[in-house]
Amino acid sequence: xxxxxxxxxxxxxxxxxxxxxxxxxxxxxxxxxxxxxxxxxxxxxxxxxxxxxxxxxxxxxxxxxxxxxxxxxxxxxxxxxxxxxxxxxxxxxxxxxxxxxxxxxxxxxxxxxxxxxxxxxxxxxxxxxxxxxxxxxxxxxxxxxxxxxxxxxxxxxxxxxxxxxxxxxxxxxxxxxxxxxxxxxxxxxxxxxxxxxxxxxxxxxxxxxxxxxxxxxxxxxxxxxxxxxxxxxxxxxxxxxxxxxxxxxxxxxxxxxxxxxxxxxxxxxxxxxxxxxxxxxxxxxxxxxxxxxxxxxxxxxxxxxxxxxxxxxxxxxxxxxxxxxxxxxxxxxxxxxxxxxxxxxxxxxxxxxxxxxxxxxxxxxxxxxxxxxxxxxxxxxxxxxxxxxxxxxxxxxxxxxxxxxxxxxxxxxxxxxxxxxxxxxxxxxxxxxxxxxxxxxxxxxxxxxxxxxxxxxxxxxxxxxxxxxxxxxxxxxxxxxxxxxxxxxxxxxxxxxxxxxxxxxxxxxxxxxxxxxxxxxxxxxxxxxxxxxxxxxxxxxxxxxxxxxxxxxxxxxxxxxxxxxxxxxxxxxxxx
Numbered sequence: 001x002x003x004x005x006x007x008x009x010x011x012x013x014x015x016x017x018x019x020x021x022x023x024x025x026x027x028x029x030x031x032x033x034x035x036x037x038x039x040x041x042x043x044x045x046x047x048x049x050x051x052x053x054x055x056x057x058x059x060x061x062x063x064x065x066x067x068x069x070x071x072x073x074x075x076x077x078x079x080x081x082x083x084x085x086x087x088x089x090x091x092x093x094x095x096x097x098x099x100x101x102x103x104x105x106x107x108x109x110x111x112x113x114x115x116x117x118x119x120x121x122x123x124x125x126x127x128x129x130x131x132x133x134x135x136x137x138x139x140x141x142x143x144x145x146x147x148x149x150x151x152x153x154x155x156x157x158x159x160x161x162x163x164x165x166x167x168x169x170x171x172x173x174x175x176x177x178x179x180x181x182x183x184x185x186x187x188x189x190x191x192x193x194x195x196x197x198x199x200x201x202x203x204x205x206x207x208x209x210x211x212x213x214x215x216x217x218x219x220x221x222x223x224x225x226x227x228x229x230x231x232x233x234x235x236x237x238x239x240x241x242x243x244x245x246x247x248x249x250x251x252x253x254x255x256x257x258x259x260x261x262x263x264x265x266x267x268x269x270x271x272x273x274x275x276x277x278x279x280x281x282x283x284x285x286x287x288x289x290x291x292x293x294x295x296x297x298x299x300x301x302x303x304x305x306x307x308x309x310x311x312x313x314x315x316x317x318x319x320x321x322x323x324x325x326x327x328x329x330x331x332x333x334x335x336x337x338x339x340x341x342x343x344x345x346x347x348x349x350x351x352x353x354x355x356x357x358x359x360x361x362x363x364x365x366x367x368x369x370x371x372x373x374x375x376x377x378x379x380x381x382x383x384x385x386x387x388x389x390x391x392x393x394x395x396x397x398x399x400x401x402x403x404x405x406x407x408x409x410x411x412x413x414x415x416x417x418x419x420x421x422x423x424x425x426x427x428x429x430x431x432x433x434x435x436x437x438x439x440x441x442x443x444x445x446x447x448x449x450x451x452x453x454x455x456x457x458x459x460x461x462x463x464x465x466x467x468x469x470x471x472x473x474x475x476x477x478x479x480x481x482x483x484x485x486x487x488x489x490x491x492x493x494x495x496x497x498x499x500x501x502x503x504x505x506x507x508x509x510x511x512x513x514x515x516x517x518x519x520x521x522x523x524x525x526x527x528x529x530x531x532x533x534x535x536x537x538x539x540x541x542x543x544x545x546x547x548x549x550x551x552x553x554x555x556x557x558x559x560x561x562x563x564x565x566x567x568x569x570x571x572x573x574x575x576x
Contacts, residue, residue, distance in 0.1 A: 049095065083158065103176055105174050288310055291552050439493045483516070
């Protein structure tokens, strides 16, 4: 969803980008990749120092200050390299590695993110390299090289590529005969105590904690009132099994093979009070969803009580990311909303719920940066969303992440949330059209993974251009065929009709492109539920239990005199 009026979101291209093809040609011409294969012997060692970046950038040198160590994502340990190409610099990070002459070495590293290269120079024979055009998961790059008769050291490097996103690297290995460089050097020392311990989201029975990474640590112990409560391999943890409305003291220590650090400074946190929010009124068989803007972008500014009764689900837009990966927070923009106070907002949520409406919190939007891509961030997401439900009384959550989604971990997050909130939890999703073109897409997989607890997927049928329908034909946005032929993909791809809704802008100013008149929306609803008012595309069967429609936003609807909700709301209620 767009926060700026009439802005045009960049559309993802489903074809292979020209740059990728050009890169393959450049790589072929500029790099030499050999097919050497070696088998490491029992006496072989990893000659790279600080191979996992657990000691920061010690032993490594990165061009133009392009490199830094990060605590997430990591493949093992607590740190990894993040290097960002900028301008004419391609983020090259190097290490001089001691080797033996006339010896074969296996070279490898795990990488993630944008274009990533791994190679060696100064071998005295044939220098080698390998690369990948990027991935969202850890990928292993491997090659091998042989040293010359007089070679006692080589330069190992990683680098990215101009104009591409940052790359991550971890667990570099130069495996072969011991070159005398000492590998990673002496064994680890006992790590320092963690700093930056912070208490985050709370529920009636849990407290989420996060802290800064400690160099050399391989794990952490979390203490509650002086007694160990849990452990973590990352820099966050959630302590569960707590009593409601109770204060606790928490501290954390760092561990590795050498032992355990002293405990950090303690922080206090109090669990939430019971009975403060959660599932509310049942969602109607046919429902209208509207996004309510917690910001002023030129659309009419509204209080929640200004939202017409035609809307059954009101998605408050948006929760924001916190420094803890996966965790979200929400703060009412009182100043931007003309002095609408937090107390009024909370009271208006209850008013809407008393009228039989569900008020949920939306995560993401066009500018949203919430990432859920590992177990810790999944838990942080679930805990923080549930904490907002407890705090404000929200009935559920809307997933509107337009900058990437990991099906594995978002599934875990939403199932954890469901376990906390119980039956009646409202879960909606608002993917872009490209996200639902195939069941292999991360959004589609997430929807299917949580089908038993999913309320509705309101795909955004705008800012899309042309897309494939379920019949394999190309349809252009702005027509009844675009709505029906693309909805058909979800309906025939495994979602229940009650989990499919049509999402459109409320006015011409609500999106960069793709606005359709309310009459077109109603015609598409009729076509899908009754087989009438279709365009050139007519589905092979009807779907009478189709959930309904969604719009961005109630504010843009108000700006246009509520023309959208006045036309679509009654029509949805009149569906079979």
